[in-house]
Every structure is written in structure tokens, then in C-alpha cells.
Amino acid sequence: MLTVACNKSEEPFIKPVEGGTPQTPVATDEDNPPAEGSDTGNAQGNLDDITTGFESLSALYGYQGAQIAITRNGKLIYLESFGKADIESNIGVDETSLFRIASISKPITLLAISKLVAENKLDLDATVFGPNSILGTEYGTPPYEAGEENITVSHLIEHRAGFTDEPIDIMFDDISLTQNDLIGKVLDERSLVYSPGEKYEYSNFGYSLLGRIIEKVTEQPYEEYVKDAILVPMGISDMNIGGNTKEEAFENEVSYYSNWMSPYELNVSRMDSHGGWISSAKSMALLAVHTDVNTSVVDFLPPDAGVSYLRFGTWSHDGALPGTTAVMNVGHPISYVVLLNKGEANFTATIQNIREFMNSKISNRTDWPTENLFDTQ
Numbered sequence: 001m002l003t004v005a006c007n008k009s010e011e012p013f014i015k016p017v018e019g020g021t022p023q024t025p026v027a028t029d030e031d032n033p034p035a036e037g038s039d040t041g042n043a044q045g046n047l048d049d050i051t052t053g054f055e056s057l058s059a060l061y062g063y064q065g066a067q068i069a070i071t072r073n074g075k076l077i078y079l080e081s082f083g084k085a086d087i088e089s090n091i092g093v094d095e096t097s098l099f100r101i102a103s104i105s106k107p108i109t110l111l112a113i114s115k116l117v118a119e120n121k122l123d124l125d126a127t128v129f130g131p132n133s134i135l136g137t138e139y140g141t142p143p144y145e146a147g148e149e150n151i152t153v154s155h156l157i158e159h160r161a162g163f164t165d166e167p168i169d170i171m172f173d174d175i176s177l178t179q180n181d182l183i184g185k186v187l188d189e190r191s192l193v194y195s196p197g198e199k200y201e202y203s204n205f206g207y208s209l210l211g212r213i214i215e216k217v218t219e220q221p222y223e224e225y226v227k228d229a230i231l232v233p234m235g236i237s238d239m240n241i242g243g244n245t246k247e248e249a250f251e252n253e254v255s256y257y258s259n260w261m262s263p264y265e266l267n268v269s270r271m272d273s274h275g276g277w278i279s280s281a282k283s284m285a286l287l288a289v290h291t292d293v294n295t296s297v298v299d300f301l302p303p304d305a306g307v308s309y310l311r312f313g314t315w316s317h318d319g320a321l322p323g324t325t326a327v328m329n330v331g332h333p334i335s336y337v338v339l340l341n342k343g344e345a346n347f348t349a350t351i352q353n354i355r356e357f358m359n360s361k362i363s364n365r366t367d368w369p370t371e372n373l374f375d376t377q
Contacts, residue, residue: 047078047369050361057357058082061350064257065093065341067281070362073333074289074296075372079282085254085341098253098278099339100242100268101326102319105277106207110157110310111230111291111300112214118305122217124154129187134213139180140187147192153213155196156206157308162192163203171204171274175244175267179208182270204274211273222272231283234290234300242268242278253278254341256323263323263343275319281337284328286374288335291315320347327354334362 047070054068065085070078081093116122127133130142130149137144147162155161163186170186177185186205194201211222218225223241231239240250245264249255256263268276290300293313301310309315319326325340325347338354 046367050078051080053357053361054080054082057353061353063340063342065097065254067093067095067097067099067339068336068358069281069285070334070336071285071289072368074294075370076282076285076289076374077369077371079285079373085252087255087257093254093341095282096238096252096280098238098240098250098280099326099341100256100278100319100321100324101284101328101339102275102321102324102343103204104284104317104319104326104328105271105273105275107291107310107315107317107328108226108230108277108287109207109210109214109273110307111287112226113153113157113210114301114305114307114310115229116214116217117307118301122153122213124157124307125152127152128156128209128213134216135209140184144187145191147195148187151196153210156203156210156213159200159203159206160194160197161203161206161209162194162196162198162201163190163205164193164201165203166193169204171208171271172266175265175270177270179212179270179272183209183212204271207274208271214273230300231287234286236279236283236286239277239279239283241272241276244268250278257342258322258344260322260343260345263321266321268321275321279339281339282374284337284339285335288328288330288337292330292332292335294332318351320351325350325354327351327358329355329358336362 050068050070054066057063058066063083064087065081065083067082068078068080069076079095081095081097083093085091085093085097113122117124127149128135128151129139129144130137133149134153151161170182170190173182173185214225215222218229220228227239231237242253243249244267246255270276289297291306291310291313293299293303304311306312314331316329318328320343322343323341324343327338329336336358338358340350344350
């Protein structure tokens with residue numbers, strides 16, 4: 001059995017256990033490290049220790065390929081590629097390589113929700129299922145349980161709708177099922193374990209529903225709306241919802257490696273709004289500087305328009321699938337993203353190792369480059 005869940009820093013998350021059930025939630029507190037210091041004229045050299053240090057970390061833990069991007073005060077000050085995009089073909093990772101970002105797809109979905117709320121096209125207190133709701137009765141077989149008809153958009157955002165991953169995370173169920181069939185299966189066959197709003201329970205399914213809400217409100221496919229309304233205005237053109245098989249990979253997309261289970265036996269495209277995006281680290285860095293509530297780069301959303309953790313401009317989110325590990329930290333003055341094309345069942349340890357490494361390299365550093373790699377690459 002596969003159970004995968006990743007976290008944003010404010011909330012606990014569920015450890016995955018292969019062949020078992022989720023364990024006790026583990027509280028996390030990944031804060032932005034202090035990053036004082038002055039800019040210097042040294043464009044790249046004084047960050048060489050990050051490159052050599054991560055090369056050592058990769059050798060120690062057997063990472064295959066990776067990208068790292070770091071921004072400071074709205075500038076891209078570090079962009080580096082490591083290892084192999086495809087081992088069999090001996091292709092190295094470069095700055096154009098694309099990686100699955102898994103659950104870091106969720107903040108992208110939340111940006112779309114935030115935009116619709118800011119435009120008064122969506123009410124966070126609107127109900128999701130049942131009469132006079134956003135999705136009405138188009139999924140499953142009505143009548144719905146009373147609790148299901150009380151679920152609001154806000155409950156889905158905050159992982160408090162009452163869904164659980166018992167007996168398994170439904171998003172990793174039969175990969176032949178369509179998204180509509182999967183939603184109907186939950187509504188018809190599973191009861192809410194908690195009343196909406198009662199308890200936090202990380203839910204990929206809840207963010208899958210947010211994608212359907214975006215489609216209903218905008219009358220556009222989820223991917224199309226996000227590209228047109230969110231990504232293109234930020235200058236991002238290389239992000240897509242990923243395919244499932246190696247044959248469906250995009251140009252420049254890396255190959256994925258895992259001893260956990262095959263990365264190509266997942267329905268990634270069905271994960272769209274909770275875990276389906278692929279991206280380069282540079283594009284994720286662009287997304288970071290447009291969401292960090294920092295005036296050096298105009299934010300995508302007006303002040304205080306972000307929903308949930310996006311309104312603070314300081315947030316972090318991780319992502320993991322077989323063959324994928326992704327770490328993102330957004331704040332001021334520093335943001336960073338690390339993408340790997342390897343992901344194993346012990347991904348929580350990998351994420352911790354990466355965060356500890358990045359924070360150690362950023363904290364208390366006194367000299368920073370001045371060159372903006374957004375302009376030169």
C-alpha cells in the first residue's frame with residue numbers, strides 16, 4: 001500500500017508507511033533562517049560552498065539528479081544543477097530540466113483559489129456538495145450524508161473537511177479510475193470520520209476537490225486556468241501537469257528513480273491540483289518572489305489577498321512521491337527550492353537533511369551576490 005503526504009510548515013503531516021497505515025502526526029516547525037548580511041560584487045563565487053556541500057550530500061545519500069534555486073530580495077542569486085537527469089542515457093540535469101514537484105502543487109492551487117476569492121468569484125464559506133453548493137450533485141449518488149453537505153471551501157483548504165486516508169489515500173487507488181469516478185467513489189463508499197472543521201487531517205483528496213471547484217467557477221480546465229491566470233503573468237512558461245509514464249514525459253523532463261515503487265505506476269495527471277505539476281527550480285523561484293509579500297518584486301496578489309498561509313508571505317511546503325522529493329521555503333529576504341528525481345519511503349528523513357543543509361548554508365551568511373540570474377539566464 002502507498003500512503004504519501006507532505007506538509008506545509010504550520011501543520012503536522014502523516015508519515016508514509018509502506019504496507020501499513022499512517023502513523024501519529026509529527027509536528028514540524030520549519031522557520032525561515034536568519035539571513036543578514038550585505039551584498040557584495042562577487043556574483044557567484046562566494047556561494048560555491050553550497051555547490052560543493054550539496055555534491056557531498058548527494059554522494060552520501062545517493063541522490064541521482066537535483067536542482068537548487070535561491071532568491072534574495074527578489075533576485076535569483078543561485079541556480080545550480082547536479083547529477084543525472086537520465087542515468088541510462090547519461091544525460092545531466094541542467095537549468096531547463098523539469099521535475100515532478102508533488103505536493104508543492106498545493107500552494108499553486110491555493111494561489112488560484114486566492115485569486116478567485118480576491119475577485120469575489122468564490123466564497124470561502126460556500127458549501128461544496130449538495131443543493132445550492134458549488135459542485136451540486138454531479139459527483140456520486142445523492143443524497144449525500146449530512147456532514148458531506150456541510151463541507152466548505154475553507155475546510156478543504158485547511159485540511160479540515162473530515163476526510164481521512166483510511167483504509168488508503170484514495171488518490172493512490174486504482175489508477176484506471178477517472179477523477180470523476182474517484183470522487184464519486186469517496187462520496188458513495190466512505191463516510192466522514194470527523195465533522196467538517198473538527199480536526200486537521202492532511203488530505204490530498206481535499207485539494208483534488210479544490211481543482212474541481214476552480215474548474216466549476218472559471219469554466220476552464222484546471223491546468224488551463226492556472227497557466228493563463230497564475231503562471232504566465234509571473235513569467236512562467238515551462239510548468240505543466242505531468243504525465244504518468246516515461247513515454248508521456250515532457251521534453252527536458254527528468255527520469256525518476258525509486259526502490260519504493262515504480263514512479264511510472266502512478267496516475268500523476270489525476271493528481272493535478274494536489275500533486276501533479278512539473279517544474280524547473282527557476283520557475284519555482286519565480287513563484288516564490290511573487291508570493292513573499294516583499295516589495296522588491298510586485299506580488300501576484302494584492303496585499304492581504306492571499307488565502308491561508310499565503311497571506312503571510314512566509315511559508316514552506318514539501319513534496320514526495322516515488323522518484324520525487326521537493327522542498328520549498330518562501331520568505332524574506334531568502335527563499336529556496338530543491339528538487340530531486342529520487343524519492344524513497346524514508347522521504348521525511350531526506351526532506352529533513354535537505355532543510356538542515358540549506359538552512360546551515362543560509363543562516364548567518366554575511367556576503368551575498370548582487371547579480372540577478374533571472375535577468376541573465
